Amino acid sequence: MPVITYSEALRQALREAMTNDPRVFIIGEDVVHYDSAYGVTKGFLKEFGPERIKDMPIAEAGYAGLGIGAAMNGLRPVVEMMTTNFAILALDMIINHAAKLHYMFGGQFTCPIVFRMPNGYGQLSATHSQAFDNYYAYMPGLKVVVPGTPYDAKGLMKAAIEDPDPVIFIEHTGIYNIKGEVPEESYTVPIGKSNLLRDGKDVTIVGYGRMIPYCQQAVETLASEGIDAALVDLRTIRPLDMEPVLESFRKTNRAVIATEEWTSVGVGSEIAARLYTEGFDHLDAPIWRVGFDEVPMPYAKNLEAHVVPNADSVIQAVKNVLAGKTQKIRQQ
C-alpha cells in the first residue's frame, strides 16, 4: 500500500470528490492564487478551473454564509477556513445557521457542507494557536471529525463530503506531513465511529487528531517499559462513539485522555464525565487529562514548548494514573 502524507491523503479525497461530483466546489481564503495556505489543494485550479475552486475575500462569515446558502440549494461546498482561529468569525453562520436549519424548519432544508479548518501552533502566539473543537462538538446538528492518521484523513474527508449534514473537519498543521499507508482506491471511514488502534490491559489512552501520533509514540515507549496501554482514536467528537472506549476501559479500569485543547470544559472533560457515568463500576483510579496548560499561547520557543502536550505528557499521565495519583487542573 502506498505511504503518503496526511496532506496528500486529504488532497486525494478532495480530488476524487471534485472529479466525481460537479456540485462539489472549494472556496476559501488563498486557496487559488496562493495555492492554499497549507498546500492541501495545490494545483486544483489547473485541474478543475476557476469556477470549482475560488479565492474568497477575508470575510469568514461572508463565505461561510455563501457556502451554507449554496448547500441549502443543492450544491456540495467545501469551505476552507484557513485556520480555526479565523473560523470563529463565522461561528454565527455555523452555529446559528448550518447547525439549526434542518431542525428549526421542520426538516425542509438540508445543509450538506464541509468546513475544513486546521488547529496548530509554532511560535504564532496567542491569537494564532488555539483549539475550538469543543465549540463545535457542543452543538447538536453539527458533526465534527478530527482525523489523526492519513488513512482516516482520506476516508473521513470522503465521508464528510458525501454526508447530508454540516461537517466540521478539524485538521492540524503539525501533522500535515506525517506519513501513513493509504489505499489508492476510493473508500470512506464512517463518521461517528471511534477506533481501537492498540489493545492493552493496563490503561486506556483516549485521544484524537494531533494527539494520535504523540499517543502512538507514548504507547511504544510505555511498552518498552513493560506498560501495556490501549489506544482509542475517537476520530469523531460529535456524534461521540464511546463504546470502543468503554470496552477497553472495562478491561483496563484506568484512563488517560489526551486532547490538544485547554483542559477545562474541553472535549476531554466530556470523555471523563462519560467514563464516570457510564463506566463507574469499572473505575479503579483517578482519570487524568492531558492538554494545553491553561494560558494564552506564549511566543517564546521555550515557553510554548512548556505549555503544549506531547508524547512525554501522555507517558507522565499514564504513570500518574498507574500510581493512583489525583490530578489537579491548574487555571492560574
Added chain:
Amino acid sequence: MEKQDLLADYRTMVLIRSFEEHCQQQYTRARIGGFLHLYVGQEAVAVGAIGALKAQDHLVTHYRDHGHALARGLEPKPLMAELFGRSTGTGKGKGGSMHFADKNKNFWGGYAIVGAHLLLAMGIAYSIKYKREVLGEADQDGVVMCFFGDGATNGGEFYEAVSMAALYKLPIVFLCENNEFAMGTPLSVHTSVTEIHKKASPFMPGERVNGNDVEEMRARALHAVNHARTEGPYFLEAMTYRLRGHSAADPQMYRTRDDINARRSGDPIALLKQKLIDQNLLTEKQAKQIDKEVEKEMDAVVQFAEESPAPDLSEAWTEIYSKPL
C-alpha cells in the same frame, strides 16, 4: 408583464392585517408564545415586492416574516398552526413565528439573527449562478429577494453580503424595510447614514421607494428584479412604518400614542382603499364584504390551529440530522 391587480393586492393586504390582529389576540390568550413580531403597517412592502417575483424566484427573510409568507402564497392555516406550536405547522411546531418556511414555494425561511440571513440569501444566489454556469442548467434564471430591517444594516454581515453579491454579480435584490426603528432605537440613533440605500451604493444600484404605496412598490420591485436577473444585485430601501410594537410584548416606551396616530395617515391599506374607491374599483360596501370574507377565513384558520394536535414528544428528537445517526 401582467397589469397589477390592485384589488387582489388589497385583499392580500387585508388578509395579512387580519392575520396579524388574530395573532395578537391569540398571543394575549397565551395560545401563541415566545417572540411575536407583527407586520401591521408594512403590508404594502411585502405585497408590492413579492408580487414582482416569479415562481422560480426565491425569498429569504427575517423574523418579521408573516406578511412575506402570506404574500408569497403560503397557506394561513399551517402558519397559524406553527404559531400555536402544533404538528401541522410549516415547521411542525419546531420553529414558531420567526421561522416560517416553505421549500416548495422557494420561501427559504425567516431567520432571527439580525443581518445573518443576508449571507445565506447571497449563497443561494451564488448557487443559482453556479448551477447555470457550471452545471449547465439553462433554466436556472431565478432571482433571490432578501428582506431585512434598517437595524440590520449596521453589522458586518450586511457589508459582507452586499460586497460579495457585487463581486460575483449575483441575481439578488436586497430589500430593506426602513420602518425607522430597530426595536426601540430610532434610525438616527442607530446609524450615521439614515438613507439606508446609500450604504450599498458603492456596490450596486439602488433607490429609496415609498413602501406604503403598493403600486410604486411593485413598479420599483419589478425594475429591481429585472436588473438582478439580467445584470446583478440591486438595492431597494422601502420607507414604511410599523404601527404596532416591535413584538407583541413591547410597551413602546420609545414613542407616544400620538406619534403613532400621526403616522396612521400613511397606513398602506387605508391609502390603497381610498385609491381604489377614487378609481371606482371598489365601493365601501365591497370593502366591508372583503373584510367579512377575510374575517371568516381567519376564524377557520384559528380553528384549524386550535384543533391541530401538539407535536408528539418524540418529535423533539427528529430532524436534528437529515438521517438518524
